[in-house]
Amino acid sequence: MEPEIIIRSEADSDVDAITDVTIAAFKTLEISNHTEQFIIEALRAAKALTISLVAELDARVIGHIAFSPVTISDGTSSWYGLGPVSVLPEYQRQGIGKALIREGLSRLRDMNAQGCCLVGHPEYYRKFGFTNTPELVLENVPPEVFFALSFDGHTPQGTVTFHDGFKADGQQGAAADG
Numbered sequence: 001m002e003p004e005i006i007i008r009s010e011a012d013s014d015v016d017a018i019t020d021v022t023i024a025a026f027k028t029l030e031i032s033n034h035t036e037q038f039i040i041e042a043l044r045a046a047k048a049l050t051i052s053l054v055a056e057l058d059a060r061v062i063g064h065i066a067f068s069p070v071t072i073s074d075g076t077s078s079w080y081g082l083g084p085v086s087v088l089p090e091y092q093r094q095g096i097g098k099a100l101i102r103e104g105l106s107r108l109r110d111m112n113a114q115g116c117c118l119v120g121h122p123e124y125y126r127k128f129g130f131t132n133t134p135e136l137v138l139e140n141v142p143p144e145v146f147f148a149l150s151f152d153g154h155t156p157q158g159t160v161t162f163h164d165g166f167k168a169d170g171q172q173g174a175a176a177d178g
Contacts, residue, residue, distance in 0.1 A: 004057075005056070005057050005099060007053055007055055007056075007099055007100060008053065009051075009052065009053060010052040010053065014054050017054075017060070017061035018037075018064045018086075021062065021063060021064050021087070022040060022064060022084060023036075023037050024088050024089055025084075025086035025089065026084070026086065028089075035168060035169045035170060036084040037170075038169055038170040039066075039084060039166050040052075040064075042164070043068050043163060043165035043166075046164070048068045048069060048163045048165055049067075049068060050068055050069060050080055050108075051065075051066070051080075051104050052066050053065050053103055053107075055087065055091075055096045055099065055100055057091070062087065063085075063087040063088065063097065063100055065084075065086075065097075065100040065101065065104050067080045067081065067104050067107075067108060068080060068081050068163045069163060070162050071160070072136070072161075073159040073160075074156050074157050076156035076158075077114070078112065078113050078114040079114055079156065079160075080108055080113055080115075080116050080117075081116070081117055081118060081160075082101070082104065082105075082120075085097055098127075102128070105149070109151050113151060114150065115150040115152070116130075116148070116149050116151075117146065117147060119141055119145050119146055122144055122145060122147075125147050126147075128149065129149050130147035131147060131148065132144060132146065132147060133146075133147070133148040135155055135156070135157040136155065136158065136159075136160055138159070138160045139159060
């Protein structure tokens with residue numbers, strides 16, 4: 001019998017494990033600036049981690065996903081950014097990231113969010129209904145890796161701005177306000 005993966009909200013006691021998982025997950029990714037752990041810390045410090053979930057196996061955190069509010073230039077509200085999402089390398093390609101994404105999107109819908117956007121791998125995120133949306137732009141990001149998923153059928157038009165926490169690089173203290 002295989003142990004069961006538990007997806008749950010992060011607890012204060014998970015913070016160090018989330019940092020470790022995030023560092024390990026992005027360590028060998030060439031597309032990464034290796035600042036993901038600092039982004040999560042900055043979002044947490046700014047109280048902008050709207051949803052922060054962990055995947056737990058045998059009482060050990062092996063995955064994490066974060067959702068935070070985004071701003072859209074047309075004034076549309078209740079949209080969120082997905083990311084970062086991290087799974088320890090030895091547990092990748094086993095459906096843990098998918099489970100984290102599905103649970104996070106479900107929780108966003110439950111709180112009446114209007115939609116979600118992200119920067120990510122084109123083939124992977126289409127499985128969840130994300131599409132490239134010409135009406136929505138993230139400056140300095142190629143459109144083929146920027147995705148949106150509307151929950152209510154309305155896709156905003158304009159420029160998306162992720163929370164300032166995404167600028168965190170570990171070089172300075174995290175901003176305490178968002």
